[in-house]
Amino acid sequence: MICFQLFLSFLQIGLFSFGGGYAAMPLIQDQVVTIHGWLSMSEFTDLVTISQMTPGPIAINSATFVGIKIAGLPGAAVATLGCILPSCIIVTLIARLYFKYRNVEIMEGVLNSLRPAVVAMIAAAGIDILVPALWEEGSEIALANTDWMMAAIFVVCVILLRKFRMNPVWVMLLAGVMKVAVSF
Amino acid sequence: MEDRRKVLARIFISTLYLSAFTFGGGYVIVTLMKKKFVDEYHWIEEEEMLDLTAIAQSAPGAIAVNGAIVVGYKLAGMAGAITAVIATVIPPFVIISLISVFYNAFRDNYVISQMLEGMQAGVGAVIAVVVYDMAEGIVRGKSIPSLVIMAASFTAVCFFEVNVIYVVIACGMIGAVRALREKRRGGR
Numbered sequence: 172m173i174c175f176q177l178f179l180s181f182l183q184i185g186l187f188s189f190g191g192g193y194a195a196m197p198l199i200q201d202q203v204v205t206i207h208g209w210l211s212m213s214e215f216t217d218l219v220t221i222s223q224m225t226p227g228p229i230a231i232n233s234a235t236f237v238g239i240k241i242a243g244l245p246g247a248a249v250a251t252l253g254c255i256l257p258s259c260i261i262v263t264l265i266a267r268l269y270f271k272y273r274n275v276e277i278m279e280g281v282l283n284s285l286r287p288a289v290v291a292m293i294a295a296a297g298i299d300i301l302v303p304a305l306w307e308e309g310s311e312i313a314l315a316n317t318d319w320m321m322a323a324i325f326v327v328c329v330i331l332l333r334k335f336r337m338n339p340v341w342v343m344l345l346a347g348v349m350k351v352a353v354s355f
Numbered sequence: 356m357e358d359r360r361k362v363l364a365r366i367f368i369s370t371l372y373l374s375a376f377t378f379g380g381g382y383v384i385v386t387l388m389k390k391k392f393v394d395e396y397h398w399i400e401e402e403e404m405l406d407l408t409a410i411a412q413s414a415p416g417a418i419a420v421n422g423a424i425v426v427g428y429k430l431a432g433m434a435g436a437i438t439a440v441i442a443t444v445i446p447p448f449v450i451i452s453l454i455s456v457f458y459n460a461f462r463d464n465y466v467i468s469q470m471l472e473g474m475q476a477g478v479g480a481v482i483a484v485v486v487y488d489m490a491e492g493i494v495r496g497k498s499i500p501s502l503v504i505m506a507a508s509f510t511a512v513c514f515f516e517v518n519v520i521y522v523v524i525a526c527g528m529i530g531a532v533r534a535l536r537e538k539r540r541g542g543r
Contacts, residue, residue, distance in 0.1 A: 187519070217471055235452055325476040
């Protein structure tokens with residue numbers, strides 16, 4: 172039963188995530204944290220971090236991670252299958268149409284309207300990751316409650332990424348090292 | 356038949372390799388696929404690869420997975436698509452399985468948990484920068500409908516906690532209508 176639930180959730184993630192990269196992140200958060208509570212928000216953030224540092228799409232990484240946690244290896248297999256099944260069907264269908272008619276305009280039109288929505292959804296998911304990092308859980312979001320150390324790490328990371336174009340993996344590792352360094 | 360098996364084996368090994376060693380997401384892997392299958396093997400023509408990339412990007416799901424499916428399908432039909440998708444999924448599946456075994460033990464360690472906490476600020480920064488770059492591209496496009504979609508979606512998801520699936524469906528439909536209208540106008 173739980174395997175079927177995993178399958179269904181990741182089927183929806185596979186079916187509705189358009190635009191690649193971070194686009195799947197808000198959907199995964201919705202299914203895995205908000206709706207089913209399979210991961211806590213901080214576990215989800217760890218998952219996003221791990222996905223950044225390992226090869227492979229975040230949706231597949233999440234399917235494996237959540238599947239194993241909830242129902243062991245069979246859970247991981249079922250979740251991964253659910254995640255790739257829509258791709259398998261839809262991509263081969265479009266490919267077949269393409270080789271027949273050589274026209275992908277409408278799909279691209281759909282994607283053009285989805286792109287701004289995807290940016291907005293990623294932004295919202297990013298806020299959900301950042302807020303618990305900077306403000307203690309349950310506390311009010313106010314200047315007085317801010318974890319200034321974490322805020323400083325965040326600012327340093329943004330500067331390293333934007334100004335110095337540093338590799339994101341190194342930036343994240345550095346953020347972890349900074350936190351360890353100040354906690355001793 | 357011998358030939359076909361050889362092609363499938365080639366597809367399997369190339370996609371497995373690409374999937375295991377590609378950091379940085381779907382766009383990178385599609386570029387590497389082009390290098391491998393267009394420039395190295397000459398199995399796909401450059402022009403066609405661009406269209407296949409467009410298919411991989413516009414269909415739902417991970418771009419790396421979609422790219423593998425469409426390239427496998429082009430090279431060896433259904434069997435090719437299945438071979439390619441299995442090879443693409445194996446590396447992340449194995450790596451994350453191993454990590455999740457250690458994760459619980461890791462989490463309880465004080466140093467590791469501090470490290471992970473700091474990395475939350477790091478990953479927040481990565482996402483902030485990505486969102487900034489993407490939003491800047493949209494704003495620069497100066498398309499009013501796109502800006503409205505972006506603002507409305509953000510409000511819906513962030514403040515009204517609307518399920519993101521509904522946002523995707525609504526915006527997809529708007530996009531289809533826009534594309535069809537534009538096509539009709541162009542046809543006149």
